[in-house]
Amino acid sequence: MSTPKAAGKTRETSGRSRHPHLTPYSLILPAFAVVFLLAAYSFFWLIQLSLTDLTFGQPFEEGVSVGLENYRWLLFHKSSTFWSAVRITGLHVSGTLVPELLLGLLIALLLSRKMRGNSIFTAALIIPIVLMPSMVGMVARLYFSYDGLINFFIETFFGAKFNWGGKDLALLAVILVDIWEWTPFFILIFLAGLQTLPPDPYEAALVDGASALQSFWHITLPLMTPLILTALVLRFMDVLRIFDVIFVMFGGGPGTATTTLPLYVYRTTLLAEDVGRGSAASVMLIILILASTFLLVRLRQRLSFQA
Amino acid sequence: MVKDKMQQVTALVVATALMMITAIGFSQDLEAWGQQIRAQHEGTEVVLAVASHPSVEAFKKMIPDFEALTGIEVTLDEMEEGQLGQKLTLEVASNTTSYDAAMTAIERNPKLANAAWSEPLEPWIEDAAKTPDWFDYEDILAAYRDMFLWDGQHFAIPFAGETVFLFYRTDLFEEHGLEVPTTFDEVLEVAKFFDENVDGVDGVSFRARLGWEFTYTWSIFLFPFGGRMVDPATGEPALTAPGTAASLEYMKELAQYAPVGVESYSFPEAWDAFMLGKTAMMIEASAAAPEVENPEKSLVAGKVGYAPMPAGPAGAYSGVWGWGFSMTAGSQNKDATWALITYLTGKALQDEYLENGGIVSRTSALGDPELQAQFAYYQATLDTLEQAAALNAQGLSVVLPLPEWGQFSDILGNDGARAFIGEIGVDEAIDNMQGQLEDLLSN
Amino acid sequence: MKRVSIGKFVSTRFLDLLTLLVVAGFLFPYLFMVSSAFKSRLETFAYPPVWFFRPTLQNFTNILGDMNIMFYMRNSTVIALSSTLLTLLIAIPATYSFARFQFPYREGIAYAFLGLQMVPGISIVFALFFVAQTFNLYDTHIFLILAYLLWNIPYAIWMLRGFVAAIPVDLEEAAMVDGCTRFNAFRYITLPLMAGGVAATAILIFIGVWNEFSLAFFLTSLDARTMPTTIGFFMTHSGIKWGPMFATATLGTFPVVVFALIVRRHFVSALTFGAIKG
Incomplete structure (x- = not known):
């Protein structure tokens, strides 16, 4: 049955149980089967669809294979707004991550001071994260309307009202909602990190007469770097996927002002009814997410080692 | 004031009396019909996909009676209109259905009919055994009936036809001594006047959110300026007609006097702006009129006048849109479903339907002087439908009867909306759209 | 020395207050949402927003x-x-x-x-x-x-x-x-x-x-x-x-x-x- 060599190998690693080399795999098998079967089957469909000229509503059998034409059109055709979607995705990602990171760090520092009510504060910060995004989007649609809550505060304090539904500010409105929802994510993670920092370096710095700012810059920040990167990677993946809030608030508009890649996929597949191009855009979005996450994880490992 | 009230009361009394006379006749018929249906279909379940719509609210109030009368169980799957369109298209794609009937819009009819997802209704309409006299198909406005024409047959029974006209605030116009605009130039002037001179009141509201909603509004502005979607003679995309650009430019100009944020307005927001008294005019669907006149929701109820669409350089036109019930070809309960459709949309219970806020679609109601006195917008609806007929007479229409209309409309609604907000130039947008439409229709 | 500690006391109080404000800021939109659930239709639209109203369960x-x-x-x-x-x-x-x-x-x-x-x-x-x-x-x-x-x-x-x-x-x-x-x-x-x-x-x-x-x-x-x-x-x-x-x-x-x-x-x-x- 088995070759002598294989049999020998088995003997070498055999322990108490009869098939130890199979045990770890057999434990993973159900998870693997469910996840990968479903994923593989869906990806198979997706890639198939991306190579056809199928329109939404046509039975699948009627799709004609067009090779890579859909990809070519998205990337190079002058009427394609794919690159605009990439650009807006970039703005969306950087516009949310940078302020969230900075605010998160600041507020975490603020909260890490010993004061009464801290546990209540952290509990309160959980709430925005767990709210239903589709409902958050609806609520935000009203809050950001011209006679809405946001403009009320801006008018009270600064005497002006903004057109959040316009092409210049719509993306900012979406970003502000995200900042409200997800800055607490950074706060909570950084707070957890700050509380586990070793006290010794600070005591040494105090002896050396370092200012608070200096010890933050030279001690806290380097120690926190791995944590900051982890949080960034996780949020990065998440922001790239955001669909519901934007869908509900502006549907990608006005014009293409809030059409990020997930919205682009939706608009192409279901509104423009172009399943071929929509699927091709999906494939590219997935590749983009996987590739950039891979790079970020790599980068994080590098930087963590240096730190 | 008192006189008005008296008139209203008299009108109401007369209307009710008329209703009762016809109702007695119909109710005997209905009773007999109900028995007959019950004998065949008692216990059958009928599932309908519907959009959130005032007519559906009216149906919800009528359905319990239908269930009691016939023993048929009715289930409504209600969703937002865009969602409904996507659901139905998904069903077409997979060649299945979980519904017996669906509320379909004119925009989707060709696609559903072309894929044989919906059922041609002639065999039912023409079968006297299945369609009782009190249904009276011919009484539905011809313009609405023919919305659902595909390949020589009708694929839905319309119950909520709509057209677009001009809503204006009678009180504000009177206060400032303004005439109701009859041309688009005057609309612009009046809108500008309110925007600049009256605090807290903008000129005009309309829907302009990207996608089909932009297309909807644009198609109203397009033809009066001489614009074209396709050449009626050849069916080829013809956006390069000079009026097309002019209509977009006009919309951009008018938007200055619309509420801030109009570029993100869906129709509910456009309606709310007018209903909350924030605009002096509104160019919107006639379906908004019952809402505008509802004092529970609207601050301007009773202060609104309705006028046909103003004229542009190429004439005055409007369009026809609307909703009807399609039966699915895959339904296992077609007779029971048909019974429900005739009950809900028939002439017999029209008064109950209108009373509960349903959208009017029948000649008998729109032409009724009593009802016209009660509902100020009936006359405007009839006038505007003539404008729509004038457009159709030239071989043009605001919605093209194409299975590809969804894509067609999205192309217009995307690049059009981008030009509207100045993301790209009008000429570039038209160039883009023309190219994409040529690609679309050549396939 | 005393001046420093007063300064420190004030700045601590200031930071406490700031913390409170920040957290309240994150909580506010949610609380306003919940309160709006008890408003009538026209109250949800009101500008400026209505802070005090007769709650309705409608x-x-x-x-x-x-x-x-x-x-x-x-x-x-x-x-x-x-x-x-x-x-x-x-x-x-x-x-x-x-x-x-x-x-x-x-x-x-x-x-x-x-x-x-x-x-x-x-x-x-x-x-x-x-x-x-x-x-x-x-x-x-x-x-x-x-x-x-x-x-x-x-x-x-x-x-x-x-x-x-x-x-x-x-x-x-x-x-x-x-x-x-x-x-x-x-x-x-x-x-x-x-x-x-x-x-x-x-x-x-x-x-x-x-x-x-x-x-x-x-x-x-x-x-x-x-x-x-x-x-x-x-x-x-x-x-x-x-x-x-x-x-x-x-x-x-x-x-x-x-x-x-x-x-x-x-x-x-x-x-x-x-x-x-x-």
Whole structure:
């Protein structure tokens, strides 16, 4: 049955149980089967669809294979707004991550001071994260309307009202909602990190007469770097996927002002009814997410080692 | 004031009396019909996909009676209109259905009919055994009936036809001594006047959110300026007609006097702006009129006048849109479903339907002087439908009867909306759209 | 010296106040949302906003009666609960394997799981729709439950791996030396020790499924529709029904907020796939 060599190998690693080399795999098998079967089957469909000229509503059998034409059109055709979607995705990602990171760090520092009510504060910060995004989007649609809550505060304090539904500010409105929802994510993670920092370096710095700012810059920040990167990677993946809030608030508009890649996929597949191009855009979005996450994880490992 | 009230009361009394006379006749018929249906279909379940719509609210109030009368169980799957369109298209794609009937819009009819997802209704309409006299198909406005024409047959029974006209605030116009605009130039002037001179009141509201909603509004502005979607003679995309650009430019100009944020307005927001008294005019669907006149929701109820669409350089036109019930070809309960459709949309219970806020679609109601006195917008609806007929007479229409209309409309609604907000130039947008439409229709 | 301490006292008070304001700022939109659920239609639109008003329960009677919102709550509960339980059932053995065994391609497989977790729902929802149609599972609870596994299982594996790894392997080995099978050692020793982590993971998965929109939106219609997709009901031809919308949002977020507060100790590790202990 088995070759002598294989049999020998088995003997070498055999322990108490009869098939130890199979045990770890057999434990993973159900998870693997469910996840990968479903994923593989869906990806198979997706890639198939991306190579056809199928329109939404046509039975699948009627799709004609067009090779890579859909990809070519998205990337190079002058009427394609794919690159605009990439650009807006970039703005969306950087516009949310940078302020969230900075605010998160600041507020975490603020909260890490010993004061009464801290546990209540952290509990309160959980709430925005767990709210239903589709409902958050609806609520935000009203809050950001011209006679809405946001403009009320801006008018009270600064005497002006903004057109959040316009092409210049719509993306900012979406970003502000995200900042409200997800800055607490950074706060909570950084707070957890700050509380586990070793006290010794600070005591040494105090002896050396370092200012608070200096010890933050030279001690806290380097120690926190791995944590900051982890949080960034996780949020990065998440922001790239955001669909519901934007869908509900502006549907990608006005014009293409809030059409990020997930919205682009939706608009192409279901509104423009172009399943071929929509699927091709999906494939590219997935590749983009996987590739950039891979790079970020790599980068994080590098930087963590240096730190 | 008192006189008005008296008139209203008299009108109401007369209307009710008329209703009762016809109702007695119909109710005997209905009773007999109900028995007959019950004998065949008692216990059958009928599932309908519907959009959130005032007519559906009216149906919800009528359905319990239908269930009691016939023993048929009715289930409504209600969703937002865009969602409904996507659901139905998904069903077409997979060649299945979980519904017996669906509320379909004119925009989707060709696609559903072309894929044989919906059922041609002639065999039912023409079968006297299945369609009782009190249904009276011919009484539905011809313009609405023919919305659902595909390949020589009708694929839905319309119950909520709509057209677009001009809503204006009678009180504000009177206060400032303004005439109701009859041309688009005057609309612009009046809108500008309110925007600049009256605090807290903008000129005009309309829907302009990207996608089909932009297309909807644009198609109203397009033809009066001489614009074209396709050449009626050849069916080829013809956006390069000079009026097309002019209509977009006009919309951009008018938007200055619309509420801030109009570029993100869906129709509910456009309606709310007018209903909350924030605009002096509104160019919107006639379906908004019952809402505008509802004092529970609207601050301007009773202060609104309705006028046909103003004229542009190429004439005055409007369009026809609307909703009807399609039966699915895959339904296992077609007779029971048909019974429900005739009950809900028939002439017999029209008064109950209108009373509960349903959208009017029948000649008998729109032409009724009593009802016209009660509902100020009936006359405007009839006038505007003539404008729509004038457009159709030239071989043009605001919605093209194409299975590809969804894509067609999205192309217009995307690049059009981008030009509207100045993301790209009008000429570039038209160039883009023309190219994409040529690609679309050549396939 | 005294001046310094006064300065310090003032600055401490200032920072306390600032903290309070910041936290209140994060909480405010939520509280305003909840309060709006008790407003009448015109009050929700009012500019400037109405702060004091006669609360009405009309919005709640509307959604509980006319809209039958409990039906969607029940769907959400059934789907979220089943998917969570199924996830744990499948993910715990896998997690154990990743944490306790050395085997070829272990990290590769683990990262493959993580990679799948990152796929945006919207990008494969159309493909999933075809899958559902092929197996005649469109608009069924079971299909949504299964579809969510695609994201939940990898999440659970990464979350729980840290919890298992934190439990000393010696305990299990000692039990096995005493003649216990590996399964029993896991069941009676490791599992109870990681119960807290499992509970936190379960609640976080529950919340994720409860809130999920794009799959639920496109893969259900009548029978399996969940809470987040009910937003469609409020965008009607008779205007946006803000009051009922706020009421639904209040009702729909309530259980999740309560759950989240229960597991707040584990919340940070939950947010970071267990990479960071809270």
